[in-house]
Amino acid sequence: MPTSQLNIQAQSGKQYIYSFAGGSADGDASMKNLLGGKGANLAEMANIGLPVPPGFTISTEVCTYLYDKGKSYPEGLFDKDIPEALKKVETELGKRFGDPDDPLLLSVRSGARASMPGMMDTILNLGLNEKTVEGLAEKSGNPRFAWDCYRRFIQMYGDVVLGLRPADSKHIDPFEEILEKWKNALGVRLDTELDAGDLREIVNAYKAAIREHTGKPFPEDPHEQLRGAIGAVFESWNNERAIVYRKLNHIPGYWGTACNVQAMVFGNMGEASGTGVAFTRDAASGENVFYGEYLMNAQGEDVVAGTRTPLKIARLEKENPDIYRQLDDIRTRLEQHYRDMMDIEFTIENGKLFMLQCRVGKRTGLAAIRIAYDMCMEGLIDEKEALRRIEPEQLNQLLRPVFDLGEKQAAIDRGRLLATGLNAGPGAATGNFYFTAAAAEDARNRGEQVILVRIETSPEDIKGMSLAEGILTERGGMTSHAALVARQMGKVCVAGCGSLQIDYKKGELRIEGKDIVLKEGDALSLDGATGEVIAGEIRTRNSEVIAVLADETLAPEDAPVWKIFDQFMRWSDKYRTLQVRANADQPDQAELAVRLGGEGIGLCRTEHMFFGGDRIDAMREMILADDATGRRLALEKLLPYQREDFYGLFRAMGSRPVTIRLLDPPLHEFLPQENSEIEELAGKIGKPFGEVKKRIENLHEFNPMLGLRGCRLGIIHPEIPAMQVRAIIEAACCIKKDGHDIVPEIMVPLVSTVRELEITSEIIHKIARRVMAEQETGVQYLVGTMIEVPRAAITSDEIAKAADFFSYGTNDLTQMGLGMSRDDSGQFLPAYHNYDIFDRNPFESIDIDGIGRLLKLSAKEGREVKKNLKLGICGEHGGDPASIEFCYKIGLNYVSCSPFRIPVAKLAAARCALM
Missing domain, CATH: 3.50.30.10 (Phosphohistidine domain)
Structure with missing residues (x-):
């Protein structure tokens, strides 16, 4: 531990300050949790010898202490620790903070461990007052520059610390209003057209506005200014926009932000000075080109404020080749050091380059994938790291x-x-x-x-x-x-x-x-x-990827994204152990699933096969039949359709497994509700309108989700699963004769007791034996169940005795487990999110602490009964990366998701295996 670090720690009893100066630092890039991303990277840049203005970072622990202790600071922070750290900066630069002749000015910036661009607050040029501004003007020989800094400082301090920033976009910033009025009166458009005298008058007007709004004068004491700025940075952690950003990006509130205090360097000292923001590669396309913007005679906020049009970084190569070469060299050094695309901020002060910040750059999904691929090809990272670099959801941008x-x-x-x-x-x-x-x-x-x-x-x-x-x-x-x-x-x-x-x-x-x-x-x-x-x-x-999958004619040079996508899928397949299947009900969906790398069908919802044309009429005839004989006659009409559908699925999947769920939804969902449609149906099935309407009304249930559906329907009307099983086994026999060794997995829905599964299994086995005898062909098949009722989850040791596999239907399991209707949850879940009741929508990402415990218990108890019990998940959570990670941890064999989610799921599964 450096001596300076020991000294600061000795004074306060706990280290809260980490300095960076003189080509070395107390911290490094690994300390993001403590120093925040900005502070950790400032320390790292100092350690590797980049030109970083000296300063210090006040750790995130001060922020959490501040909120935990009712907005009080750790003892000794302001009267011992900060002065000691500030003295190091003064020694490094040969300037003193508050010196009226040659003042040291500071920037005060936030910096959480996760990048939150623009969400928290910054104050620049801190330390200026009526005396130091004159000293800065004299020392620099540039009064306009000094008063421009003072004008900027008062506006930032007034907005951030003194609370003059407008509450919303409908109101005008009082400082901007003053500035615009002054420019209009002078007939100028740009701030750079104001001279020192103009800026002096604007400063006076700013100060008058502060006194008017706050009842107090602008603080002249630099140390009072510093304390106010540090407090404002920490308080900005909980401003409205920061809270919203954290919720959108799942950043915990308890992390807190660090505060970075750094010596100012000035890009607004004239045409030999400037400032810019750049990326070491193109953040939109991923192309390996230096990409960014800059302005001369400007400070950092000018580049992003839109008041002046910034210049492309490539122009700097012509305007100032020496500075450009230095930046390009730093670009290379940072990429080699961090092995990633970096976002950098820089300032040029009178021809001298300084680095103010670097961080791993935000990028589009396309850019993320291309950069990871290119860096792997360049030898900067290996294929495992390339997989870790890509957030699975980023693949969506390549598919849609x-x-x-x-x-x-x-x-x-x-x-x-x-x-x-x-x-x-x-x-x-x-x-x-x-x-x-x-x-x-x-x-x-x-x-x-x-x-x-x-x-x-x-x-x-x-x-x-x-x-x-x-x-x-x-x-x-x-x-x-x-x-x-x-x-x-x-x-x-x-x-x-x-x-x-x-x-x-x-x-x-x-x-x-x-x-x-x-x-x-x-x-x-x-x-x-x-x-x-x-x-x-x-x-x-x-998208290019889909164009290739759809066999659209593309020359290799026209499909570079496909090449990268295909390589990532190959890497994913190499490392993942969790299989990925598709939820598919039709042959075209199954074919797409195979093209996208699906390893089987994890859920075929047979109810989707009954809609349209003669099918829905036969289905309705079956539902409205007077007895079992009438139902069987109607089911005989449906049998060829079901057999054809299953044959198509089996043919599309080859020898891959296909899990078929027997009929699940309540019968009323298949019936018409409008009188005109009921009348049309009555004519088709040869029954009076009144009789059909009454029959439909009698089928009404108070809570259809918990009514006559799933396995209950098959137990009460066994002829329904009998028809479906016949269709499955007949199709399997046909496909086996074609040379595919398919193993259908017949899934019984909505069981809550083992006896329900046993009764339905008896029907399945009886019909399967009969069909195989008729076809003179033997096929293997499995019988399992969908675990979607809490009672089934907690009695899985019993249910496993009668099951070859479990498939977790987390859509209904979440509804029943939470007592929430997923279709109605939009009325309250946004408010729940605001209150931190749920970090994420439990219908999109598994509620690990609640529903996840049911899954974990079920998997454990099921495997204790049958060691090789096949376990999978087929709810919508099967395509969610966070849920996939949980499934991997509890030992499931596969996840199943919609076909277009297969690449996302494969990449997520690979990343799990590489954790």
Whole structure:
């Protein structure tokens, strides 16, 4: 431990201050939890010899102490520790803080362990007052520069520390108002056109505004200024925008921020000075080029404020080759040292370069993947580290259709943005909107691209959803029917767009608060990545990856992204141990799953096979039959459809496993509700309208989710699972004769006791034996259950005795375990998030402390009974990276997700294995 570090620690009893000066530092890059990202990287840059202005970091422990102790600071912080650290900076530079002749000025910046750009506060040029500003002017020989610094300092300090910053965008910053009035009076446009006299008068006006708003004069004592600035930085950890940002990015509030106090260097001393922000590679594309912007005669906030147009960093090579070469050398050194793409901030003071910050740069999904791939090819990182570098969700940007960004922005600029909902299914879609599945089908038959717009979707909309380019709903959340099916189908979906006002009868769509009326058949565009709904068409195109998978003709030079994507999938397959299957109900979905690397089907929802055409009529006939004989006659009509569907799935999957869930939902979901539809059905099945209507009414249940569905339906009406099992085994026999050794996994839904599984298993085995005898072909099959009822989870040791596998249906298990309807949870879950009741939506990411304990217990008890019991998950959580990590930890064999989530799940599984 350095001597200076020991001295500071001895004074306060606990070390809160970490200095960086003279080419060395008390800390390093590994200390982000204590020093925050900015402080840790300042220390690291100092340690590797980069030109960093000296300073010190006040650790995150002071921030947490401040909040824990009722806004009081650790003893000795301001009267011993900070003065000692400040003295080191003064010694390094030969200047004194507050010296009226040659003042040391400071910057005070926040810096949490996770980057939160723009969310917390910064104060520059601290230490100026009526005396030191004159000393700075004299010493620099540049009065305009000195008064410009003073003007900037008073505005920042007034906004951040004294509270003059406007509460929202509707109000004008009093300092900006003064500055604009002064510039208008002088007839100038830029701050740089103001001379020293102008700036002196503006400073006086700023001070008058502070006295008017606060009743107190601007503080002249530099040490009082420093204490106020440090306090404001720590308090900004809990400002509104920081809290919102933390919640959006799952950053815990208990982390706190560090505070960095650093000697000022000045980019606003004239045309030989400047400031800039750059990335060591292109943060949008990932291309290995130096990318950034700069301004001469400016301070840092000028680059991002928009008041002056910054210049591209490439121009600096022509304007100042020496500085550019130094920056380019630092760029290389930082990449070699950190082995990552870095975001840097720099200042040029009278021709001398200083580094103010570096951090791992934010980047698009495409850039992240390309950078990791290129760095692996360059030998900076290995393939394991390349996998660790990519957040699985970033792969989505490589898979989804995309809008032409220029066209989209032009549409928004012309006022065509209608509303914003939940971004439930990423991608981009454009087409004419229709309110019903039938209208959508007719439009598609006319050659139109279709957007299906519904108040909320139901299983009966399945065909319209399958034909639509995108789905838009007024109601429903991220796990609503629309969202679930859209993700499975790879459809763009914007859900829960509450500002929509849909009138089915008039065929109109209105937007709350806007004088806009759209008619059915008008064009809409949906951005599933942002949730934006835009009037009119915007051109979309396949992503490069999907274009290759769809066998669109692309020359190798036209598919560089595919090459990178394919390599990441190969690396993922090399290291992961958790298998990835797909939720798929139709052969085309299964084929897509195989192309995307799926290793089987983890959930085939057979109810989705009964909608459309003659199938739904036969299904309704079966439901409304008077007795078992009538049901069997109707089921005989459904048998060929089911057999054909299963054969198609088996053929698409080859010899990969296919898990088929027997009929699960309540029967009323298959029945019409409108009188006109009931009358049409009555005519088809040859029964009176009144009789059919009464029968439908008698099937009404008070709580259908907990009513006659799942295994209960099969036990009460065994002819239903008997037909489905016959179709499965007959299709398996046919596919075996074609040369594929398929092993169907027949899954019994909604069991709560082992006896339910035993009764249903007897039906399954009886029919399977009969079919194999008829076909003179033997096939292997498994019988298991979906664990989706809490009682089943806690009695898994009993249920395992009758099961070959468990598949966790976490959608219903979450609903039942939490006592929450997922379709209605949008009314309260946002508030729950604000109150930190749940870190994440439990219907999107497994509630590990609650529902996760049920899964862990079930897996443990099931395996104690059967060591090789196959365990998987097929709820929507199967595509969530955090849930996949949990599944890996508790020893599941596979996860199953919608086909388009397979690459995300594979990468997440590989990262788990590399932890």
